[in-house]
Amino acid sequence: QVQLVESGGGLVQPGKALSLSCAASGFGFKINTMTWIRQAPGKGLEWVSTISPGSGTSYTDSVKGRFTISRDNAENTLYLQMNSLRADDTGVYYCARGFLEYNDWGQGTQVTVSS
DSSP states (O other), X not given: OOEEEXXXXXXEOTTOOEEEEEEEESSOGGGXXXXXXXXXXXXXXXXXXXXXXXXXXXXXXXXXXXXXXXXXXXXXXXXXXXXXXXXXXXXXEEEEEEESEEEEEXXXXXXXXXX
């Protein structure tokens, strides 16, 4: 049974950093592309970043230079390091298996950027 469990969210001041994790189980993590997606309050889903099995990465323009996606295939864990956070980064962050079409999702972790 596939499980994706996000953690690391919380309340943080603008300009600060936060690190998210996604623990994966029940499938071949190391051979899957993994993605972070977020949903701001009252808005739709927004693709944030994707990492391929070979650790090639891509980012939405608004987070380039601030966020870093990574993976630890030995630990079956996906990460998102978020620096220089802004109020418009607020939302629920989900990890998902796949890219553009997502086979599985986690339950999400709330990130709130506010002073």
